[in-house]
Amino acid sequence: MNSSQWRIINTTNEISYNQPKLDPLTVWNPNGITFTNSSIIGTLPFALFIDRNNTIYVADRNVNFIRIWINESITPTVTINTNSFSHSSIFVTSNGDMYTGNTITNSFFQIRRWSMSSNESAVIATLNSHSYGIFVDLNNTIYFSIRDQHEVVARSLMNTSNILTIVAGTGCAGDTPDKLARPYGIFVDTNFDLYVADTSNNRIQLFRTGSTNGLTVAGNQSINVTITLNYPTSVIVDGDNYLFIVDNYNHRIVGQGSFGFRCVIGCSGSFGSASNTLDKPTNIAFDSFGNLYVADENNNRIQKFVRLHNSNIVSYNQPIFCANASWDPNGITFADSNTSGLHPWDIFITTNDFVYLSNFNTKKLMIWSNTNPMSTPTISIDFTDAYSIFVTQNNSIYYSSTNRTGQLSSHLTNDTLVMNTCTICVANFIDIQNNFYCSMFWSHQVIRKSLTGDFNSIEIVAGTGFNGSTSYMLNGPVDIFVDTTLDLYIADYNNNRIQFFPQGQLNATTLAGSTSIETTIDLFHPAGVTLDANKYLFIVDFGHNRIVANGPYGFRCIIGCNGTGSAANQLNTPRSMAFDTSGNIFVVDYGNNRTQKFLLASNSCSKHISLFILLERKTI
Numbered sequence: 001m002n003s004s005q006w007r008i009i010n011t012t013n014e015i016s017y018n019q020p021k022l023d024p025l026t027v028w029n030p031n032g033i034t035f036t037n038s039s040i041i042g043t044l045p046f047a048l049f050i051d052r053n054n055t056i057y058v059a060d061r062n063v064n065f066i067r068i069w070i071n072e073s074i075t076p077t078v079t080i081n082t083n084s085f086s087h088s089s090i091f092v093t094s095n096g097d098m099y100t101g102n103t104i105t106n107s108f109f110q111i112r113r114w115s116m117s118s119n120e121s122a123v124i125a126t127l128n129s130h131s132y133g134i135f136v137d138l139n140n141t142i143y144f145s146i147r148d149q150h151e152v153v154a155r156s157l158m159n160t161s162n163i164l165t166i167v168a169g170t171g172c173a174g175d176t177p178d179k180l181a182r183p184y185g186i187f188v189d190t191n192f193d194l195y196v197a198d199t200s201n202n203r204i205q206l207f208r209t210g211s212t213n214g215l216t217v218a219g220n221q222s223i224n225v226t227i228t229l230n231y232p233t234s235v236i237v238d239g240d241n242y243l244f245i246v247d248n249y250n251h252r253i254v255g256q257g258s259f260g261f262r263c264v265i266g267c268s269g270s271f272g273s274a275s276n277t278l279d280k281p282t283n284i285a286f287d288s289f290g291n292l293y294v295a296d297e298n299n300n301r302i303q304k305f306v307r308l309h310n311s312n313i314v315s316y317n318q319p320i321f322c323a324n325a326s327w328d329p330n331g332i333t334f335a336d337s338n339t340s341g342l343h344p345w346d347i348f349i350t351t352n353d354f355v356y357l358s359n360f361n362t363k364k365l366m367i368w369s370n371t372n373p374m375s376t377p378t379i380s381i382d383f384t385d386a387y388s389i390f391v392t393q394n395n396s397i398y399y400s401s402t403n404r405t406g407q408l409s410s411h412l413t414n415d416t417l418v419m420n421t422c423t424i425c426v427a428n429f430i431d432i433q434n435n436f437y438c439s440m441f442w443s444h445q446v447i448r449k450s451l452t453g454d455f456n457s458i459e460i461v462a463g464t465g466f467n468g469s470t471s472y473m474l475n476g477p478v479d480i481f482v483d484t485t486l487d488l489y490i491a492d493y494n495n496n497r498i499q500f501f502p503q504g505q506l507n508a509t510t511l512a513g514s515t516s517i518e519t520t521i522d523l524f525h526p527a528g529v530t531l532d533a534n535k536y537l538f539i540v541d542f543g544h545n546r547i548v549a550n551g552p553y554g555f556r557c558i559i560g561c562n563g564t565g566s567a568a569n570q571l572n573t574p575r576s577m578a579f580d581t582s583g584n585i586f587v588v589d590y591g592n593n594r595t596q597k598f599l600l601a602s603n604s605c606s607k608h609i610s611l612f613i614l615l616e617r618k619t620i
Contacts (some may be wrong), residue, residue, distance in 0.1 A: 006578040016094040020290035021239040025518040027433045031275040032303035047090040048295045059087030079147040091134040101131035109560035119553040133186035145183040177213040185234035197232045227261035234283045248506045251278045315393045319583035320533040331596030332373045349578040390428040431482040444474045471507045521555035528576045545571045
């Protein structure tokens with residue numbers, strides 16, 4: 001078959017690769033799944049491509065064939081024997097044309113186009129060095145890096161001319177804006193801007209359309225603080241033009257977002273062959289679901305890292321409130337002792353307004369499908385005990401009872417052990433990286449374990465195991481909250497304060513109550529803490545029988561500001577709180593054996609502070 005019979009130029013102006021839209025803190029399962037290994041693809045895999053139909057192409061440097069998995073099939077669907085040619089790069093257009101960088105001899109290299117249905121090919125260019133990066137843009141211009149010539153060249157596929165145009169680099173190695181040093185992977189966005197993994201310069205260079213001077217957007221010599229790179233070999237761009245980079249010598253994948261750069265895969269700090277480590281990765285690609293595939297070269301495998309969820313898709317409500325938002329001081333009884341029994345304990349409200357209420361006295365968990373006061377629970381579940389509850393986005397229920405934490409499936413059928421403890425988890429939380437947190441009141445600690453990693457691996461993230469009031473100690477921690485940047489907030493009950501532990505730190509800052517450096521608010525046995533969308537605190541002040549909130553004007557009482565009692569505008573030892581989707585506040589009024597709903601009365605963002613709020617602040 002003559003290659004011209006199957007070559008059809010892309011006329012649809014459609015991209016052939018995946019560019020998922022990702023939230024700033026999207027996370028992937030740190031433990032990769034081996035998609036394929038050396039028994040199928042040979043050793044030292046480098047070239048990897050995934051099209052928008054999730055067909056996966058792998059071309060190895062040490063074997064003479066291209067393996068193709070159609071629609072993520074388990075075994076290769078097509079194998080193209082390329083005879084004596086091994087491959088260092090691959091790109092597939094939307095019509096199925098495959099372009100590869102081939103090694104013919106130690107000093108003779110080519111760019112070739114292949115038919116998916118045969119081993120027929122055509123020569124696009126002849127080179128004197130390896131090409132580890134190929135890209136075809138929407139104008140049917142093919143780009144390829146020439147490593148030892150320190151440049152990126154291009155030519156149109158719309159005509160028969162073999163003339164190559166230098167689009168980046170000068171042919172001489174260097175680290176000035178117009179030079180490159182051993183370029184590898186390349187990417188051209190829909191604006192025809194070119195990104196180059198400038199490997200030996202440990203940086204990613206951006207060449208705007210028509211410009212021969214590059215701008216360093218990551219790594220060495222970048223104007224803004226980005227991230228340190230060590231021999232980056234591949235760069236791709238997501239749906240918002242954020243970078244994802246293979247940091248080869250650091251054995252990791254780094255990603256960019258609105259909060260800057262961070263490690264997303266292989267973040268243990270060392271190389272290896274475990275499921276959560278890499279050894280000199282070379283290439284990456286997204287599938288249509290946002291899962292990341294990595295060519296893990298020295299481990300002779302392709303690893304698949306499953307996208308877990310987006311950072312913004314939390315299972316609880318975090319409304320946006322204006323500085324002078326207010327709530328009706330008179331609560332409406334959502335559930336009383338006839339409905340939920342004596343002394344209700346914990347409440348959780350999902351983003352579709354399902355209400356979960358636990359009561360360890362009645363040993364029940366009740367679920368409402370709406371937030372209508374005094375409505376009948378949709379479901380009532382019997383438990384041995386039912387203290388704290390947390391519900392994930394897929395409606396799995398995590399609960400704690402005496403010396404045990406369990407997971408109840410969304411179908412309420414399978415009850416799975418999450419963790420055995422020597423004491424009760426009085427509060428649970430699951431962060432955006434699928435880590436489970438347990439607040440241990442009597443052990444004066446907060447512990448954490450991964451729900452996707454080693455079942456027996458438990459970390460202490462706050463407290464020493466002894467009660468105390470220093471910055472690194474706790475005394476009876478109760479409620480916990482972990483924000484989307486993985487910072488930890490703790491209601492330190494017996495120390496009458498709210499403690500803030502930045503991610504990875506064991507020394508806290510007091511944000512409210514006793515031992516705070518700045519004047520905040522007096523707390524007495526805080527039992528609950530949550531954050532709104534602006535990261536302002538809402539605190540259940542158990543001993544003062546009220547709910548207090550923080551904002552740009554400081555702290556103020558918002559509910560239960562008229563003393564202890566059982567009236568509609570009073571509370572008696574409130575235990576926990578939650579927002580619904582409308583910004584109403586639900587309070588578990590423990591001492592009054594009821595759960596109260598306080599309606600959001602005003603959320604005007606007027607720049608003028610009401611006299612009511614000013615007077616209220618003076619009385620706290």
